[in-house]
Amino acid sequence: MKILVIEDDETTGQFIARGLREEGHSVDLVTDGRAGLIEATGGTHDVMIVDRMLPEIDGLTLIKTLRAAGNRTPALFLTSLGSVEDRIGGLNAGGDDYLVKPFAFGELSARVAALARRPPAQEQDTVLKAGGLEMDLIARKVTRDGVTIDLLPREFAILEHLLRRKGRVQTRTMLLEAIWDISFDPMTNVVETHISRLRAKVDKPFDTELIKTVRGAGYRIDA
Amino acid sequence: MKARLTSLLRSMPLRLALALVLLFTLVSLISLTATYLVTARSFDQALRNDLTQRMAGFRAAPNALALAQLVEAEARETDPERMVLSYFAPNLRHYGNAALARDSEGYHVVSLSQDSPRLTGQYLALTAALHGGQLTIARSRSEIAALRRGFLNILVLSLVPTVLVALSGGVLLARRSARNVQAVAHTLDKLTTGDLKARVGAVPAWSDDLAEIAGRIDQMAEAQESSVAAIKQVSSDIAHDLKTPIQRVAVHLDELSRHAELTGAAAEDLDRAQAEIDRIVSVFGSLLQIAQIESGTPRSRFRPVDLGALVAICVDLYEPSAAETGHVLAADLAPDVPAVPGDRDLLLQLLANLVENALRHTPPGSRITVALKLSGPAVRLAVSDSGPGIPEAERENVLRRLYRLDRSRGTPGSGLGLSLVSVVARLHGAEMRLEDNAPGLRVVLTFPDVVGPGSS
Numbered sequence A: 001m002k003i004l005v006i007e008d009d010e011t012t013g014q015f016i017a018r019g020l021r022e023e024g025h026s027v028d029l030v031t032d033g034r035a036g037l038i039e040a041t042g043g044t045h046d047v048m049i050v051d052r053m054l055p056e057i058d059g060l061t062l063i064k065t066l067r068a069a070g071n072r073t074p075a076l077f078l079t080s081l082g083s084v085e086d087r088i089g090g091l092n093a094g095g096d097d098y099l100v101k102p103f104a105f106g107e108l109s110a111r112v113a114a115l116a117r118r119p120p121a122q123e124q125d126t127v128l129k130a131g132g133l134e135m136d137l138i139a140r141k142v143t144r145d146g147v148t149i150d151l152l153p154r155e156f157a158i159l160e161h162l163l164r165r166k167g168r169v170q171t172r173t174m175l176l177e178a179i180w181d182i183s184f185d186p187m188t189n190v191v192e193t194h195i196s197r198l199r200a201k202v203d204k205p206f207d208t209e210l211i212k213t214v215r216g217a218g219y220r221i222d223a
Numbered sequence B: 001m002k003a004r005l006t007s008l009l010r011s012m013p014l015r016l017a018l019a020l021v022l023l024f025t026l027v028s029l030i031s032l033t034a035t036y037l038v039t040a041r042s043f044d045q046a047l048r049n050d051l052t053q054r055m056a057g058f059r060a061a062p063n064a065l066a067l068a069q070l071v072e073a074e075a076r077e078t079d080p081e082r083m084v085l086s087y088f089a090p091n092l093r094h095y096g097n098a099a100l101a102r103d104s105e106g107y108h109v110v111s112l113s114q115d116s117p118r119l120t121g122q123y124l125a126l127t128a129a130l131h132g133g134q135l136t137i138a139r140s141r142s143e144i145a146a147l148r149r150g151f152l153n154i155l156v157l158s159l160v161p162t163v164l165v166a167l168s169g170g171v172l173l174a175r176r177s178a179r180n181v182q183a184v185a186h187t188l189d190k191l192t193t194g195d196l197k198a199r200v201g202a203v204p205a206w207s208d209d210l211a212e213i214a215g216r217i218d219q220m221a222e223a224q225e226s227s228v229a230a231i232k233q234v235s236s237d238i239a240h241d242l243k244t245p246i247q248r249v250a251v252h253l254d255e256l257s258r259h260a261e262l263t264g265a266a267a268e269d270l271d272r273a274q275a276e277i278d279r280i281v282s283v284f285g286s287l288l289q290i291a292q293i294e295s296g297t298p299r300s301r302f303r304p305v306d307l308g309a310l311v312a313i314c315v316d317l318y319e320p321s322a323a324e325t326g327h328v329l330a331a332d333l334a335p336d337v338p339a340v341p342g343d344r345d346l347l348l349q350l351l352a353n354l355v356e357n358a359l360r361h362t363p364p365g366s367r368i369t370v371a372l373k374l375s376g377p378a379v380r381l382a383v384s385d386s387g388p389g390i391p392e393a394e395r396e397n398v399l400r401r402l403y404r405l406d407r408s409r410g411t412p413g414s415g416l417g418l419s420l421v422s423v424v425a426r427l428h429g430a431e432m433r434l435e436d437n438a439p440g441l442r443v444v445l446t447f448p449d450v451v452g453p454g455s456s
C-alpha cells in the first residue's frame, strides 16, 4: 500500500514510517500541513495518517479541504492525549478513524489495514467460513467440523466481526468500538474475558486454534 | 405563586415596612383612644356640672306655679334633642319640652312638639322632687357620640392611607431588592458551578450596602479567575511539555519490543517499563480529560441519551469479567424511563467507572446492581454493591483526584475514576450521592433534565 504520513513530531513520524515500511508499505512522510496538502492532492495514496495538530495547516482543516475537493482517501487522525473534542471533531471533519497518542504500533497497523479495505469484504455473504467453521448469518447457526456450537448473541457478534475481517488483526479497542460502541479504554481486561468465553466454545473442543492472539496487538482469524 | 408570596413576605424591606406600619397603627390607636377618653370624660363632667347648676336655679323658684312657669319658659327656647325639661306638677299637669313616657322597652323621652315625637340617643338626667312635683332635666350626650365618631373618622382617615402607602412601598422595595439579591445570587451560583467569568456588575441605583457587596464579589471573582487561569496555564504548559516526551518514550519502548530480541530479565524489564508507561499515559490522559470537562465541555454536543441502553451495554460488557471474579452483575431497568440530554460517551464512561469500582473494590461473591428508574420528574441511576462500602467520613475525599482509601493500596487504579464520575455528573447537572447500601456502596445520580418519554 501507499501511505501518506503527515506528522510534525520527528520521533513519532519516523516510528510510524519505519514500522509501516517493515510491513511492506511504501510511505511518504511529511512534517507540516502545507506539504501534506500538496502531497495528498496527488490522490495516489491508499491511506493517510494525519496528526491533528500540525504547523502551517492543522489536520482538521487539511482533511476538510481535501474532502471538499472530492478526495476520498481514507484518513486516520492522530490526536494527542486528553482531548475530549478530538474524536467527534475529527470524524465530523471527514476523518475515518482516530487514534490517541501514544499508541502501540500494532494498533496503528491494524487500523490502517481496516481503513484500506473498507467496507469489509463478504458484506453480501450469508455464510461466513474459516477453517472448518461455518457461520450461517440467516439461521444464526454456527458449526465447526459439522458440530453445532451454541453461542450467545454477544459471542455471535464478536465471532461474526472477526470472520468478516478474516486475516486481519482486530485490536481490543477496535472490538470495543465495533461491538459495544465504546471509545474509552476500560481498565479491566474485559475484552479478553469475552474472547476466552468465545474460545471456550469455538476452539477448546477442537484440535486447532481458530482465534489467534497477536502479541501486542489483538486477535485474528486466519483466512 | 404561593412560594413567591412567602419569599416576598420574608424579604427585608417588606418586613421593615410591615413592622413600621404595625408600630404606627399601635401608637396612633393608643394616643387617639387616650385623647378620646379624656375628652369624653371632661365633656361628661361639664354636662353634670351644667345639670347641677340648672337644678339649683330651678330650686330657687318659690312655689310650684313659679317653677312650672320657669320650666315652660325655658322649654320653649330649648330643643329637646339637646336638653329635655320636664316637670310633673302637683296638679298632675305636665310642663316642659318633652315627657318621659314609659313603654315595654323602658323609659323614653317623648317630645311634646309635633315633629319629633320620640327622641333617641343617650341623655344624662337629673331628677329632683320639687314643690310636690317632680322635675327632670336631661342633657343629650349626642355631642360625646359625635366626638367618638369624629375620633373614629380621624383614625380611619389617617391610618388607612398610611398603611396602604407603607405597604405598597414595602412591596415595591421588596420586589426591587429581591431582584437585586437575585442578581447577586445568580452570579454566585455561576461562579460556584465553574463559570469564573460571571460578574454581578452593580447598578448605580442599588443601595450602598448591596452595591458594596456586589463590588466585593466581583473583585473576588476577578482574583479567582486570574489565579485559576494562572494555574491552568501552568498545568497546561506542563501537560503540553510532558505529552511529547511521554509519547516518545512509549514509541521507543514499542520499537524496542518489536525489534530487539530480548530474553529473560531484559524482556521482563521491558514489559515492566511498558506497563509503567501505559499507567502514566492513562493517569495523564484521565487528568487531562477531567480538567477539560471541568473547564467546560460544550453542552451544545448534548443529544438525548437513553441511559437504559448504556446500562445494558455496561452490564453486557462487564458480565464475563464479573463472573470470572465470582461477582453477580445485574441490571434493574424500569420501563419507559425518558432519555436525558447528555454526552453519550462520557455517560458511558461514568457508568463503566462505577461498575469497575464495584468489581474491583468488593470481595468475590458480591452483588452489583445497576438500577435505572424515574424518581418524580427526574431520572435516577444507581450503582450499588454489597462490598465494604466507603465510610461516611471518606465519601467527600474519594471524589478528589488521585485519592484512594488505604485499604485499596493493593488493588490497581489511580484514584481518578470517581473524580471523573463527579465532573461528568456536574457537567450534566446531575446530583451525585454516595450512600450506604448496608452493606456496600450505592452511588446515586439524579438527572433533573429529561427529554420527552424515552424508549424502554
Ligand SMILES: Nc1ncnc2c1ncn2[C@@H]1O[C@H](COP(=O)(O)OP(=O)(O)OP(=O)(O)O)[C@@H](O)[C@H]1O
Residues within 6 Å of the ligand: A187, B353, B357, B358, B360, B361, B362, B385, B387, B388, B389, B390, B398, B403, B404, B405, B406, B407, B408, B412, B413, B414, B415, B416, B417, B418, B419, B441
Ligand atoms: N464500590 C466501592 N466499594 C468500596 N470502595 C470503593 C468503591 N468505589 C470506590 N471505592 C474507594 O474509593 C477510592 C477511589 O475510587 P476511584 O474510582 O476514584 O479510584 P480507583 O478505583 O482506586 O482508581 P481508578 O478508578 O482511577 O482506576 C477507591 O480507591 C476505593 O478505595
Ligand SMILES: [Mg+2]
Residues within 6 Å of the ligand: B353, B356, B357, B413, B415, B416, B417, B418
Ligand atoms: Mg475506580
